[in-house]
Amino acid sequence: MENIGKKQKIVIIGGVAAGPKIAAKLLRSGTDFDIDLYTEEDMISYSACGLPYYVEGLIEDSNRLIVRTPQQFEEKGARIHLNKRCTKILPDEHKIAVSDTKTGIIQQVEYDKLAIATGARPILPPIQNFHLKNIFTIRKVADGINIRNKIREESTKKAVIIGGGYIGVEMLEAFYKNNLEITLIEKDDHILSIFDPEISDMIAQNIVNMSEGKVKILTSEAVMAFEGNEKVERVVTSKGNIIETDIVLIAAGVTPNTEIAAAAGIELGVSNAIRVNNRMQTSVKDIYAAGDCTENFHLVSKNYCWIPLGSTANKEGRCAAINMSGQYDAFPGVLGSAVTRYNGLTISLTGLSETDAKKFGFDTISSIMTKKDKAGYMPGAEDITIKLVVDKRLKKILGAQAFGGGDADKRVNTVASAIMAEQTLDNFLHTDITYAPPFSTAVDPLISAAQAINNKLYV
């Protein structure tokens, strides 16, 4: 079948983040590839992470979320196939089967190299009466449009959000800013349970305090049933609470779209995400994977994990493209760094919480520091709280959690950079961080947090 001089045929499945990134990077590689991208959706290359801000109303036109249009790809020589669902991968034949979502017509497509970037989808918890109207998940642009239309109806006054993870918190802001009364229901003991309990407690308290009585957070409570006549009108919880609502948003986690990969014999890993090596190669020859559908290696725990994030999808897509193009790139893994926001409160994390560090067997030492984010005499100085977690024996930095003033996340990035370099606390606490009164305190909260652990250890 191979043909000297023939262009290499690249097929990409998935059109949100990693898929278009692979196509874009290959188009810039200098080699003339034959690139076909298939997606079951009717659009590609959009910022799913921007949807909460579209719902909130900060972005007026949903088209602003589109990073690149099919036309932009076509002009550069890639073919974009909308409304085409990949139903099967045939590794031995180097083919995939694609079904037209409108006509149902199935075609087979050959590839020399295949990239799977099928992403993830929301988990639907086992709740009765899912068929009622105004129960939403949020993943696609159409979801955002539907939710925004609904909350802008004058009759929409009350909302229930199921799940207190990053998306739950972002949608809480969107709903709060649209004057809804919201009950957020989390089945775990804490919202944002990737944080240490005392930190998520402080965050939850802050969220409630800054919401003028319009936000209620229920924890250790699951939703058992929806009730209503056609439309959802009430949710019933495991503690017997009955909460009236006009809209329900389910943000109870996501699961990777890896069924077709598994059916093709491609090895899966944690949470059924696709296992890849550091060149984004799957267990099957000539098949790569990138983005939310792939497993990650955690650089602190040194364990495999599944932390699907848009920033990682882009990095993995770049890495996959470089390797697919015959060059070399290695993606070492993730720190789980993330940031979210509620109503001006920045909430951010990198590495392991102390709870997770202990689970992975580390002997930890930590500090919690609350200080102003800029010189206390500057207008707009806000509190910032940082928890720093360190390996007590090796002194390596294991993680940081922060919430508060506007750029709490950037303090976390300074730690992420240190963890990436396997930096020790002894060296980190002397890091020469920029200082001027509008930007930090003479001893930045982050340095203070590091000094506090140093004090415990030595002085």
Next chain:
Amino acid sequence: MENIGKKQKIVIIGGVAAGPKIAAKLLRSGTDFDIDLYTEEDMISYSACGLPYYVEGLIEDSNRLIVRTPQQFEEKGARIHLNKRCTKILPDEHKIAVSDTKTGIIQQVEYDKLAIATGARPILPPIQNFHLKNIFTIRKVADGINIRNKIREESTKKAVIIGGGYIGVEMLEAFYKNNLEITLIEKDDHILSIFDPEISDMIAQNIVNMSEGKVKILTSEAVMAFEGNEKVERVVTSKGNIIETDIVLIAAGVTPNTEIAAAAGIELGVSNAIRVNNRMQTSVKDIYAAGDCTENFHLVSKNYCWIPLGSTANKEGRCAAINMSGQYDAFPGVLGSAVTRYNGLTISLTGLSETDAKKFGFDTISSIMTKKDKAGYMPGAEDITIKLVVDKRLKKILGAQAFGGGDADKRVNTVASAIMAEQTLDNFLHTDITYAPPFSTAVDPLISAAQAINNKLYV
């Protein structure tokens, strides 16, 4: 003279940043020291870095700049001696001579351990007619008060700033916000000459563009003379320009206050700053030094330098206090990290510019990246420009320069953290940085800058 059971006598000279830091840390050390702090000023422990914002009017009361009062120290057991100038150090006798600035009476004071934290003072360039009124430098609170009073007079319309370093730029903002027409005169080819020329050019252009014609920047031009009748009315430059002005601010650099240290035989280093080891010990037994009066070791160039900054003063003060108390701490050195601001434009740097890196013998590779600081569709997204400089052979990161959106400095801190750990570009470009649309782009500008160098090197 030693007396078992007698408290150790600590004497500190200098009361702005490092001096009070040493006193505060010693008071928390758990050992009961006899602490005396001498300053020639009539106040201690104030934020000199905050003075431009006091002049601007962002801070109404100059007392807000005071970190700790003499009373707060006295309550904890330290004695604060205002208006007492140290005139001589007698290392053999373990004594200093102190002169009362009001009465002229001289006393001798014994110490077991001495800390020199005498800071720095503005350089006065050789300009004719310095005696004229309304010519200012800015270092002390009284300077800030005098300048603010002058610019608030209705007759003050025009200003000249001599020197385009960090303080010159901060005072430019203060004057601009007070509706003055300002000419900034810099004798070097570029303002902010610690940045690479193309970066400082872009910054200068930005400053002029955002100032509605009220700011002029003259470079490669020195001020030769002041002219006027009692008050300064004009400055005359080396190019023969005559500029009318109502006020002159001189921000032409600083020099360390180390004359008494030198006279006592204490070794000086670069720029006549006091040489210290990493425990902040000078060349003379039982004498420590910290803050703006000390030399620094530059962790990238591996050369001694003198970069006096408030953040470093605080770290060195802490280090000196720990070692003076008999514990151990080592301050490894500085990266020269700094941030300043003009009218919403954040300007920041860490490590070496490419120009300086080449001077120190590095073979460099670099990238300049301009991207939005947050998702382009988010309200308030602003451009941020980052220059990253890398050692071409070892791939070590050497420096970063950034200007633009609000938290450009925090991107620089992420690099500072990497440099501190001697991180390589290959690893750094995969750093898992937090992402959400209000905080960054899916591929943060910093990661893009790193990828751009990686592209040049490999793909």
